[in-house]
Amino acid sequence: MRVLNNIVLALVAAVIAAAPAVAAEITDVTGRKIEIELPAKRILLGEARQIHIAAALKGELVFDTIVGWRDDLIKKDPDSYDGYRERFPAIEKLPRFGYIPSGDFSLEAAIALKPDVLTLNLEAQQAVEESGFMDKAAAAGIIVVFLDFRVDPAKNSEKSLEILGQIFGAEARAKEFIDYRRAQIAVVTDRLAKAGAIERPKVFIERSPGITGETACCRTFGPANFGEMVEKSGGHNIGSDVITATFGDLNPEQIVVAKPDHVIVTGSNWSAESDINQFVSVGRGADPQAARERLTRLMQRPAFATLDAVKAGRVHAVWHQFYGAPYEFVPIQQFAKWFHPELFADIDPDRTFREFHQEFLPIAYRPGYFVSLSEGGE
Structure with missing residues (x-):
């Protein structure tokens, strides 16, 4: 093909x-x-x-x-x-x-x-x-x-x-891309709609922690971008309760009080511009063990160490660059699998992204876009 x-x-x-x-x-x-x-x-x-x-x-x-x-x-x-x-x-x-x-x-x-x-x-x-x-x-x-x-x-x-x-x-190709993207998002949203009134876990998603010492904690997303991905995946983005813009900051006390069921951080390979190199490097071909070690260290910060989500290993990292490309169907599928593992047991986001590369992109697929602290990401 x-x-x-x-x-x-x-x-x-x-x-x-x-x-x-x-x-x-x-x-x-x-x-x-x-x-x-x-x-x-x-x-x-x-x-x-x-x-x-x-x-x-x-x-x-x-x-x-x-x-x-x-x-x-x-x-x-x-x-x-x-x-x-x-x-x-x-x-x-x-x-x-x-x-x-x-x-x-x-x-x-x-x-x-x-x-x-x-x-x-x-x-x-x-x-x-x-x-x-x-x-x-x-x-x-x-x-x-x-x-x-x-x-x-x-x-x-x-x-x-x-x-x-x-x-x-490439108008025809753009339409194919749009149709593919819609169909892959619908894999999650349609199933959630059919499931009815399910419990939505509370989610805190932190924007690019560990990239700079100027922002120790806790930049997050409002109702758009990654915040919207969380909602479409069947979670509740706690940042949207406070922030109306695309990005904003919560203080550590707000996170402790909110008691998120899952913590997600965005990460990428920022070695060229980071001043502290504590970010979680996920992305194309990333080393999952190295990423997991970085993620573990980030969860030792005072705002996170006492959270039940951290103690239970419901902590994840997602490739930050999903926030600027219409590839959000991939994290939406992965988030859904983290938030509702039984409902989405058959969904394979890695397979989806591999298929997208084979169908649309001229470069080979290499995994590494997600990592979790718990076994299986659940």
């Missing part, structure tokens, strides 16, 4: 390359109506982690029209970067850019690449507009398109997928 898909993609790409781009209007996630020639011939990814979506749309041809990208993949998700570099060695020479809100993005260097379009994440919108970047990019003939897989994924993920499908000339 994968070989056949690659052949089809190659034939489609050949047809697209031979045909002129067509002027069209798209609407990005901010509601801006944008005139653009589609498919775009030269694409600059304002976040390199958008490669997780672009690769699912274009497969082996994903880098044919990408002329540069932000440096976040190699800094925040080097294990995924290594996977793509193994398959596409030339990306080591692909120009990298900084983050616009941080002031380390070189517009002059970007202009030199002559991109048709620059894709940016929604959270950069305010800084981009206030800095005058939009006007400067427009004057240089660069079209800015905002996407969102993070701030309000329930509202914007499918729309963003459709937009990238248009930009890359």
